[in-house]
Amino acid sequence: MLIELTPGPRDSPVVEEGHLFEGAPAFSLSDLRGGDAMGVVGDLVVSIKGITDILRRNESAARIALAAPDATARIAASIARLEQTVNAAADATEKLLRKLEGNLTSGSEDLASSLASFRRASADAEKVAAGLREIFETRQRPHEPRLLTNHTYTYTLYSSQTYHADSGGPQMIERITIIEPRSDRLHIFSRFELPRLGAVLLATIMRDRGYEAQALYMSTRDILARTPTADLVGISTITATAPSAYSIGDAFRARGIPVVFGGPHVTFMPEEALAHGDYCITGEGETGFPLLVEALNGKRSLSEVPGLVWRENGALRRNPPAAPIEDLDSLPFPDFSLLVMGGRARMGGPGPGRATIPIQTSRGCPFDCSFCSVTGMFGRRYRHRSTANIIAELSRYNPREKIIFFYDDNFTANRAKTKELLREMIRLELGFEWSTQVRADVANDPELLDLMGRAGCSALYIGFESVDPQALKEMRKSQTVEEIRWAVRQIRRAKIHIHGMFVFGFDSDTPEKTRATVRFAMKEKIDSAQFLILTPLPGSDFYTQMQAEGRLLDTAWDTYDAHHVKFRPVGFSPWELQLAQIRAHARFYSPLQILRRLLRGRVASFVIAVYAHSISKRWLREERGYLRLLRAGQRMLRSTPRGALASS
Numbered sequence: 001m002l003i004e005l006t007p008g009p010r011d012s013p014v015v016e017e018g019h020l021f022e023g024a025p026a027f028s029l030s031d032l033r034g035g036d037a038m039g040v041v042g043d044l045v046v047s048i049k050g051i052t053d054i055l056r057r058n059e060s061a062a063r064i065a066l067a068a069p070d071a072t073a074r075i076a077a078s079i080a081r082l083e084q085t086v087n088a089a090a091d092a093t094e095k096l097l098r099k100l101e102g103n104l105t106s107g108s109e110d111l112a113s114s115l116a117s118f119r120r121a122s123a124d125a126e127k128v129a130a131g132l133r134e135i136f137e138t139r140q141r142p143h144e145p146r147l148l149t150n151h152t153y154t155y156t157l158y159s160s161q162t163y164h165a166d167s168g169g170p171q172m173i174e175r176i177t178i179i180e181p182r183s184d185r186l187h188i189f190s191r192f193e194l195p196r197l198g199a200v201l202l203a204t205i206m207r208d209r210g211y212e213a214q215a216l217y218m219s220t221r222d223i224l225a226r227t228p229t230a231d232l233v234g235i236s237t238i239t240a241t242a243p244s245a246y247s248i249g250d251a252f253r254a255r256g257i258p259v260v261f262g263g264p265h266v267t268f269m270p271e272e273a274l275a276h277g278d279y280c281i282t283g284e285g286e287t288g289f290p291l292l293v294e295a296l297n298g299k300r301s302l303s304e305v306p307g308l309v310w311r312e313n314g315a316l317r318r319n320p321p322a323a324p325i326e327d328l329d330s331l332p333f334p335d336f337s338l339l340v341m342g343g344r345a346r347m348g349g350p351g352p353g354r355a356t357i358p359i360q361t362s363r364g365c366p367f368d369c370s371f372c373s374v375t376g377m378f379g380r381r382y383r384h385r386s387t388a389n390i391i392a393e394l395s396r397y398n399p400r401e402k403i404i405f406f407y408d409d410n411f412t413a414n415r416a417k418t419k420e421l422l423r424e425m426i427r428l429e430l431g432f433e434w435s436t437q438v439r440a441d442v443a444n445d446p447e448l449l450d451l452m453g454r455a456g457c458s459a460l461y462i463g464f465e466s467v468d469p470q471a472l473k474e475m476r477k478s479q480t481v482e483e484i485r486w487a488v489r490q491i492r493r494a495k496i497h498i499h500g501m502f503v504f505g506f507d508s509d510t511p512e513k514t515r516a517t518v519r520f521a522m523k524e525k526i527d528s529a530q531f532l533i534l535t536p537l538p539g540s541d542f543y544t545q546m547q548a549e550g551r552l553l554d555t556a557w558d559t560y561d562a563h564h565v566k567f568r569p570v571g572f573s574p575w576e577l578q579l580a581q582i583r584a585h586a587r588f589y590s591p592l593q594i595l596r597r598l599l600r601g602r603v604a605s606f607v608i609a610v611y612a613h614s615i616s617k618r619w620l621r622e623e624r625g626y627l628r629l630l631r632a633g634q635r636m637l638r639s640t641p642r643g644a645l646a647s648s
C-alpha cells in the first residue's frame with residue numbers, strides 16, 4: 001500500500017505534537033504511538049499501527065499533509081538526530097557494560113542477565129535507526145517507490161502484506177461522485193432542469209472502467225445535505241456556479257475527500273480553484289480524469305495527466321492540456337441512470353410532459369465571437385460524430401416519452417453532415433420533437449430548413465446578439481442585420497419556434513440602440529427572446545480586454561450570468577445598461593404583447609411569455625439589493641466632480 005505524503009501549503013496549521021491530515025481532524029502524538037516505530041511523518045517517528053488506526057477512522061484521508069515545505073530535509077535531520085542519539089546511547093551502554101562486567105563477581109547472576117537484556121535492547125534500537133535510514137533512503141530512490149516529482153513522493157512505509165493485514169484493505173479510489181451545482185440564482189432558465197453533459201459523461205466513463213460512479217445535479221444546499229460515499233469528488237463549473245462549486249469543494253475536503261475541479265470556468269481559472277480543491281483538469285476532461293484517478297491509485301505519476309493543474313510544495317504545477325477528442329464516436333453515450341437530481345426527478349422544462357434528453361452531436365465552433373468562451377474551451381475546429389453513432393444514441397429513447405435538446409453550439413456548422421443526419425432521422429421515422437442552437441445563417445439554405453422541420457425540429461435558439469451593424473462588427477459575429485431579418489422570416493414560415501438571444505453593452509451600443517433592438521424583435525414577431533447583458537466570461541477575448549483596460553467591476557462570479565452588469569460600459573453607465581435590459585424584458589413580455597401572441601394563435605409562445613413575465617418580476621424582487629447598489633453607484637458617479645474621477 002502506498003501512502004502519499006504531500007507537503008501542505010506554507011500556512012498549514014502545525015500541531016505542536018504532530019501534523020494535520022489534510023481536511024481531517026487534528027491528530028496528536030498519542031494517536032501515532034502505540035506500535036512499532038516504522039514510519040516517519042515530518043519530525044515524528046510514527047507507528048504503522050498509529051497510521052493505520054487513523055486511516056481506518058478516516059478512510060479517505062490516505063494523504064498526509066506535511067506542514068513544512070522542507071519536509072524531506074526535516075525528516076532526514078530527524079533521522080540523523082535519532083541515529084546520533086542511538087549511537088551515543090550504544091557507546092555509553094557499551095562502556096558501562098564493560099565497566100560493570102569487569103566488576104562482576106560470581107554471585108551476581110541477576111545483574112548479568114539484566115545487563116544482557118539491556119544490550120539486546122540497545123541492539124534493537126540500532127536496528128530501528130537502521131530501518132528508518134533504509135526507509136528514508138528507499139524513498140529517495142527514483143524507481144521504487146516512484147519519485148513523482150521533486151517534492152511529492154510516494155512512500156512505501158512498509159511492505160504491502162503488513163499494511164493489508166493491519167489496515168484491512170488498501171486506500172484506493174473506487175467510488176467517484178461528479179457534481180454539477182445548479183445555479184442558485186434566478187435566471188430565465190431556472191425552471192428548466194438541464195444539467196450540462198460533462199458530469200454524466202465522466203461518470204459513465206468511470207463506471208465503464210469499473211468504478212462505482214454517479215453524477216449529481218442539484219442545488220448547493222441539497223448537495224451539502226447529502227453524504228455521498230465517495231473516495232473522490234469531481235466538481236463541474238461554469239462561471240456563474242463557480243462560488244457554489246468552491247463551497248462544495250471546501251465541504252468535501254473538510255470531510256477528507258479529495259476534490260477535482262473541471263469545466264469552462266476553472267479551465268481559465270485553475271489557480272483560483274485550487275484554493276478549494278486538490279486538482280483541476282483544464283479543457284475536455286475525458287482523457288485526463290481517468291488518468292488522474294489512476295495516478296491517485298499509484299499506477300502512474302501526476303505529471304502524466306494531461307491538463308492537470310495542482311499544487312506541489314506550494315508551487316503551481318501545470319501539465320500541457322489534453323488534445324481535443326478527435327473521434328467523438330469513441331465516447332460512450334451519457335448514461336442518465338447515473339444522474340441523481342434530488343427531489344426533481346426529470347430533466348426538462350416545468351410542468352408535466354415529456355422529459356428532455358440532451359445529446360451533443362459536435363464540439364467546437366469555427367466562428368470567433370469576442371464574448372464567447374466556447375472556442376477557448378473546445379477549439380475552433382469543428383468536430384462531429386458520425387450519423388450512425390448519433391442515430392444509435394437517439395434509438396435508445398422513445399419519442400413518446402422524451403424530447404431531444406441537441407446541445408451543440410452550432411448544430412448546422414457543417415451543413416452537409418447535418419443534412420445527412422436529418423435525412424436519416426426522416427427515413428427512419430424516428431419521430432422525435434427536438435430543439436437546438438443555430439446561427440441565423442441556417443436560413444440561407446432553404447433545403448436545410450425544410451429538412452429540419454420534417455425531422456421534427458420544434459424550436460431554434462439563435463444568438464442574434466444585436467441588430468446594430470457596428471455592434472455585430474465589434475463582436476466579430478460575421479452576420480448582418482439583413483441576414484437576421486431574413487432568418488426570422490424564413491424560420492417563422494417553416495413554423496419553427498424562434499428563441500432569439502440579444503446582448504446589450506457593446507462599446508458601440510447606446511440606450512437608444514437597445515430600444516431599437518426590442519422594437520425589431522417585436523416587429524418581426526420573434527416568439528420568445530432573452531435580452532442579456534454582455535458578460536466578460538473568463539476564456540473569452542472580451543474578458544481579456546476588460547481586464548486589460550481595468551473595466552471589470554468585480555469578480556463576484558455568481559452574478560456572471562448575463563443578467564448583471566459586470567464591467568464598465570462605454571455608451572451607458574452600469575445602471576443604465578441594467579435598466580435597458582430590465583425595460584427590454586418588460587416591453588417584450590408586457591401584458592399587451594402576451595395577449596397578441598394568444599391572438600396570433602402562437603400558444604407555445606404565449607405560455608413562454610407568461611412564464612418570462614413572471615420570472616422577470618420575481619428577478620426584480622430578488623435582486624432589489626443589487627439594483628439599489630448599482631443605482632447608488634450611478635448617483636455617486638454623478639455627484640463626483642470630474643477632476644476627482646480623472647485622478648482616481
Ligand code: B12
Binds near residue numbers: 178236264
Ligand atoms: C446546454 C447549455 C446550457 C443549458 C443548460 C446549462 C447548465 N446546466 O448550466 C441552458 C440552456 C439552461 C444554459 C444556460 C446558460 N448558459 Co449555457 N451552455 C450550454 C452548452 C451549449 C452545452 C453544455 C454541454 O453539455 N456541453 C458539452 C459537455 C460535454 O461539456 P461540459 O459539460 O463543459 O464538460 C466537459 C468539460 O467542461 C470538462 N468538465 C466538465 N465538468 C467537469 C468536471 C470534472 C471533475 C472534470 C475533470 C472535467 C469536467 O470535461 C467535459 C468533457 O469534455 C454550453 C456550451 C458548450 N459547448 O459546452 C453553454 C455554456 C455552458 N453556457 C454558458 C452560459 C454563459 C450560460 C448562461 C449563463 C447564459 C445564458 N445563455 O443564459 C445560462 C445560465 C446557466 C446557469 N446554470 O446558470 C457558457 C458558460 C461559460 C462560462 N465560463 O460560464 C457556455 C460554455 C457557452 C458559452 N457561450 O461560452 N446553457
Ligand code: SF4
Binds near residue numbers: 366368375409410439
Ligand atoms: S457565440 Fe456561437 S457562433 Fe460565436 S463563437 Fe460562440 S458558439 Fe460560435
